Amino acid sequence: MLETSARLLRLLSLLQTHREWSGADLAGKLGVSGRTVRRDVDRLRELGYPVDAVQGIAGYRLGAGSALPPLLLDDEEALAVAVGLRTTTGGTVTGIEEASLRALAKLEQVMPSRLRYRLQALQRTVVRVEPGTGRVEPDALLAISDACHRRERLRFDYTNHTGGQSRKEVEPHALVNFNRRWYLVAWEITAQDWRTYRVDRLDPRTPTGPRFEPRDPPDGDVVTFLSHRLSSGAWPFRATVTLHRPAAELAERIWAGMGVLEAVDEHSCLLHVGADSPWALSWMITSIDTDFTVVEPPELVEQIRNLARRCTAATPAANPAASQ
Numbered sequence: 001m002l003e004t005s006a007r008l009l010r011l012l013s014l015l016q017t018h019r020e021w022s023g024a025d026l027a028g029k030l031g032v033s034g035r036t037v038r039r040d041v042d043r044l045r046e047l048g049y050p051v052d053a054v055q056g057i058a059g060y061r062l063g064a065g066s067a068l069p070p071l072l073l074d075d076e077e078a079l080a081v082a083v084g085l086r087t088t089t090g091g092t093v094t095g096i097e098e099a100s101l102r103a104l105a106k107l108e109q110v111m112p113s114r115l116r117y118r119l120q121a122l123q124r125t126v127v128r129v130e131p132g133t134g135r136v137e138p139d140a141l142l143a144i145s146d147a148c149h150r151r152e153r154l155r156f157d158y159t160n161h162t163g164g165q166s167r168k169e170v171e172p173h174a175l176v177n178f179n180r181r182w183y184l185v186a187w188e189i190t191a192q193d194w195r196t197y198r199v200d201r202l203d204p205r206t207p208t209g210p211r212f213e214p215r216d217p218p219d220g221d222v223v224t225f226l227s228h229r230l231s232s233g234a235w236p237f238r239a240t241v242t243l244h245r246p247a248a249e250l251a252e253r254i255w256a257g258m259g260v261l262e263a264v265d266e267h268s269c270l271l272h273v274g275a276d277s278p279w280a281l282s283w284m285i286t287s288i289d290t291d292f293t294v295v296e297p298p299e300l301v302e303q304i305r306n307l308a309r310r311c312t313a314a315t316p317a318a319n320p321a322a323s324q
Helices: 002-017 023-030 034-046 075-088 097-110 113-125 138-150 222-233 247-253 278-286 298-314
Strands: 051-054 059-062 154-159 165-178 181-188 193-198 202-205 237-243 259-263 269-275 292-294
Touching: 002 023, 002 034, 002 059, 023 034, 023 059, 034 051, 075 097, 075 113, 138 154, 138 165, 138 202, 165 193, 165 222, 181 222, 193 222, 237 278, 237 298, 247 259, 269 278, 278 298, 292 298
Parallel strands: none
Antiparallel strands: 051 059, 154 165, 154 202, 165 181, 181 193, 237 269, 237 292, 259 269
16 A cells, blocks of 8 residues: 555656656556556546546646645755745735745645755845835736736726826736836837836726737847836936946946946947936946946036045045044
8 A cells, every 4th residue: 555655646746747648658657557557547536636648649647627736846846936935925916925924834844854954044044125115916917917918908097106197008018027026018009119017006907908919029028128118218317328448348237227238339338327316326327336427417417526526525635634
């Protein structure tokens, strides 16, 4: 009986690993006859596992049932799921924390001690940063993702960064989780152009609209497009700054969403950057740690001059008292 139970678990693990198995391959993996495989498959079905027969290869595959059966995970898979659940408890989706904690508690309860120790060590050393504003409702994510998958127009009420409200109709392309916020990248019907929308600021309306033919993603892919929009297009203060080093040398210093580099020649490049204040622009530009030239906007020029005066006044040569 113990040998049979162990073989059933091994069979279940194999079925969960690959999409389809031939009966002969399963028999070879388990070291049993094809008749034994058929009998073990029947036992799994009696236990509620939806094992489907595959025509053409005389084989089997694990199908989707009406309830979630127990899953068999190897060590790496179990740790990956546990880390993902722990991360989700501090995530940006409203209401998912409690379900994540319940699932994590169940997983930790059946973990071997060696895995539980590794997980606890990870939890003790990782510092979590709690999300601020911008948490989204699961229903909104599901409605948007469903419209993207079905290629159906989406209508929603939208509140912009100034509090203004409007109604939008778009062809939804993709959901992007970027810098701890959720964004929808879509083709707006009225503007006839690509747009990005923060999901925490929109309220989907039902039903969805007619189906549409998908378009090629902007800028080659939605992540590049979103990075460009966040770095310059949507901010009240924008600037283009000449950096006196080649773009290839500075690319690693430009984080996602900070700005967009444009190569000029072998000695310089342009940085297109945006922020909510001249002060924010100034520290972003100076953080790159290279010589630069800024021409506009006037607010940024004045901010850089103020920063230069403040830094000069802080040096010992300008302030003898500071060196004593």
